[in-house]
């Protein structure tokens with residue numbers, strides 16, 4: 039992808055920028071006219087014209103000055119509307135694109151960037167880019183136009199004097215360019231330190247329960263303080279540069295006025311310069327301080343914007359999941375087959391020679407020790423990792439759109455995610471017009487109905503950030519209800535019932551089996567009892583299927599299933615309860 043620049047962001051809004059620049063130019067022209075009018079008034083005052091003539095001319099110039107004020111007010115509105123409005127549009131587009139890119143990042147890209155870092159880039163950096171595209175452009179243009187026209191106007195009045203006064207401005211231009219590079223580098227450091235600080239805050243808030251249980255608040259506060267001190271020192275480095283930069287520019291600007299008074303007053307005394315021209319030049323020189331400061335600000339904002347754009351662009355060029363165009367979509371699933379599937383990660387064999395079929399109307403249980411590859415197997419089916427030889431309805435999943443697979447095969451992960459919001463929002467997944475009866479039915483299937491009756495606000499109960507007000511088992515059941523609400527063809531529960539007691543687990547499994555009796559059900563569990571009555575069971579060990587068949591068959595075979603069963607039978611009532 040081509041690297042984005044501030045220029046490329048602006049050129050997609052050419053029309054608005056054009057109108058904005060016209061507005062800004064008009065305001066600048068009016069500003070430049072004011073000293074000329076003031077000079078005229080002073081010359082009239084200094085001359086010995088008749089009272090009548092003098093009065094009528096003063097009225098004329100006063101009227102011109104009022105017109106200038108009115109025109110300035112109108113065009114100030116015009117440039118603000120077009121230029122600052124455009125910067126808001128750029129900010130919105132950038133943020134929308136950034137957000138959708140972040141949503142599609144691959145797992146590996148997420149590993150390289152913490153959520154805090156992604157948040158900082160998406161909020162703070164884009165805000166700075168907006169400033170660069172808005173006020174940054176305004177001050178840059180204003181600075182250049184005013185500087186040029188003030189110098190031309192001064193040159194027309196007195197070329198010699200203009201040459202004397204411009205010496206300090208050449209020094210200033212060199213300084214501005216030099217400082218710009220330093221500012222870009224230092225600001226980049228500030229932003230990356232801010233990313234770290236945001237991530238640290240997120241990490242601490244996210245794990246506050248663990249921190250409290252380990253009574254580790256003081257240590258965590260110190261860790262946060264370290265990041266905070268780093269952020270402060272990065273800012274101070276930047277401020278040091280600024281602190282020297284601004285006074286230097288003001289000093290050089292003052293030096294020009296000093297040169298002017300020194301030479302200009304002599305020129306007036308020698309009769310080479312009228313008092314009116316002297317006053318006009320004086321006004322121009324005082325006016326010069328703004329464009330010079332503006333140029334400094336422009337360099338600062340544009341360099342900051344550039345640094346931030348590079349940081350945002352870094353995310354925009356990270357790997358995302360493949361953009362699938364024109365692939366098949368699935369509606370109904372008849373069959374899923376794994377045909378000699380293997381998966382290697384960082385030269386480790388995670389899965390080897392996996393073979394199995396699952397047909398509509400059947401249930402599959404997957405068991406095995408921790409780390410055997412159970413979750414990885416599902417990740418392949420859902421196209422989170424690439425794999426050959428997996429087929430749905432005899433079509434390779436590589437020829438099927440990933441979103442259509444994930445819509446029809448709903449996976450409930452090991453660690454259920456609960457969003458801050460109401461119970462209803464969590465089940466309907468923030469659907470705009472959720473079906474309340476359907477939500478209740480899903481909660482019934484997932485065994486949550488008794489819990490719901492105990493909730494003061496029913497479906498509108500706020501379940502808090504990450505479900506802090508729910509028990510572990512409740513969180514699991516709400517996430518199962520969410521999956522059922524999607525009305526999928528296949529539901530996959532990955533150790534999702536582990537926090538429940540055996541009776542509750544059995545009841546929920548019955549409900550789910552009944553709901554999915556004409557569809558597909560896959561349950562992963564290291565607890566053999568959970569999948570004991572399933573049509574087919576797969577036993578995984580170190581990435582290989584070591585046993586396959588019904589529980590009746592596996593119970594009689596020597597092997598891992600029998601071993602696991604023997605260990606788990608010791609758990610009171612585990613299998614007998616079934």
Ligand SMILES: Nc1ncnc2c1ncn2[C@@H]1O[C@H](COP(=O)(O)OP(=O)(O)OP(=O)(O)O)[C@@H](O)[C@H]1O
Nearest residue numbers: 383388406407408409410411412413414415452564
């Ligand atoms: N993104 C990854 N990068 C590298 N290795 C991984 C990755 N994900 C999983 N693994 C490795 O693959 C193996 C299988 O992991 P997997 O999560 O599939 O196991 P599991 O059977 O689901 O275990 P558990 O019962 O504990 O959930 C493990 O050794 C794990 O360390």
Ligand SMILES: [Mg+2]
Nearest residue numbers: 412413414452
């Ligand atoms: Mg797992």
